[in-house]
Amino acid sequence: MLYLVATPIGNLGDLSQRAIETLRNADVIASEDTRYTGILLKRLGIERPQLSFHEHNERHAAERIVALLREGRTVALVSDAGTPGISDPGFVLVRRCIEEGLPFTMVPGPSAFVMALVLSGLPAHSFTFRGFPPRKSAARQRFFAVDRDSPHTLIFYESPFRLAASLEDALAVYGDRPAALAFELTKKFERVERGTLSALRARLEQRPAKGEVVIVIAGAQTQAP
Numbered sequence: 001m002l003y004l005v006a007t008p009i010g011n012l013g014d015l016s017q018r019a020i021e022t023l024r025n026a027d028v029i030a031s032e033d034t035r036y037t038g039i040l041l042k043r044l045g046i047e048r049p050q051l052s053f054h055e056h057n058e059r060h061a062a063e064r065i066v067a068l069l070r071e072g073r074t075v076a077l078v079s080d081a082g083t084p085g086i087s088d089p090g091f092v093l094v095r096r097c098i099e100e101g102l103p104f105t106m107v108p109g110p111s112a113f114v115m116a117l118v119l120s121g122l123p124a125h126s127f128t129f130r131g132f133p134p135r136k137s138a139a140r141q142r143f144f145a146v147d148r149d150s151p152h153t154l155i156f157y158e159s160p161f162r163l164a165a166s167l168e169d170a171l172a173v174y175g176d177r178p179a180a181l182a183f184e185l186t187k188k189f190e191r192v193e194r195g196t197l198s199a200l201r202a203r204l205e206q207r208p209a210k211g212e213v214v215i216v217i218a219g220a221q222t223q224a225p
């Protein structure tokens with residue numbers, strides 16, 4: 001049986017009891033970064049064999065996991081933070097399990113985009129999660145333009161180093177819409193900035209971004225709150 005296990009996005013207290021038990025009972029823990037997950041396991045007093053599973057070996061490692069599952073082993077898949085398969089490896093393995101008729105489920109838990117959406121104050125009943133935009137401006141603008149007329153709240157992951165450039169491109173493509181930036185969720189310096197895209201960009205010039213961040217942007221025709 002395969003368990004996709006969500007882990008905290010910052011605050012270790014968010015690790016569920018079921019996640020801990022699943023990790024403890026797994027024959028093998030497949031992780032994005034075995035050293036990083038090793039630290040988490042050590043803190044929990046769990047000693048299980050690990051298998052490396054990251055975006056660069058995802059297809060090959062998925063076959064190793066499929067072989068283990070066929071032998072009847074229990075495998076837990078974790079990413080560095082949050083929910084596996086959400087801007088993290090997991091999708092390929094889920095597809096392979098479906099193809100092979102192998103049983104799998106999730107131990108659900110934190111995901112940064114859900115928390116950012118709810119805290120943004122923007123409509124949360126209907127939204128589009130797009131993950132990371134491309135790194136280059138022209139490609140990013142084309143990526144943003146796909147949802148220009150969408151009425152759904154838009155959510156993006158971004159590196160703090162590209163945040164200012166991404167906001168600039170979002171402003172160029174969407175116009176000056178209401179938006180929110182959710183920084184360092186569940187951590188000591190958690191903060192959510194709300195305002196129009198131009199106001200958020202101006203604030204960023206005064207206080208450059210640090211730490212992890214999620215961008216939430218109102219859909220087309222959403223009124224400012």
Ligand code: SAM
Nearest residue numbers: 009082083086087111112157158184185212213
């Ligand atoms: N699988 C994760 C999830 O379920 O949220 C996402 C992993 S993705 C590689 C990492 C990105 O998620 C970061 O660049 C950031 O955009 C977002 N993120 C993760 N943790 C965060 C946090 N504590 N605060 C704000 N954003 C976070």
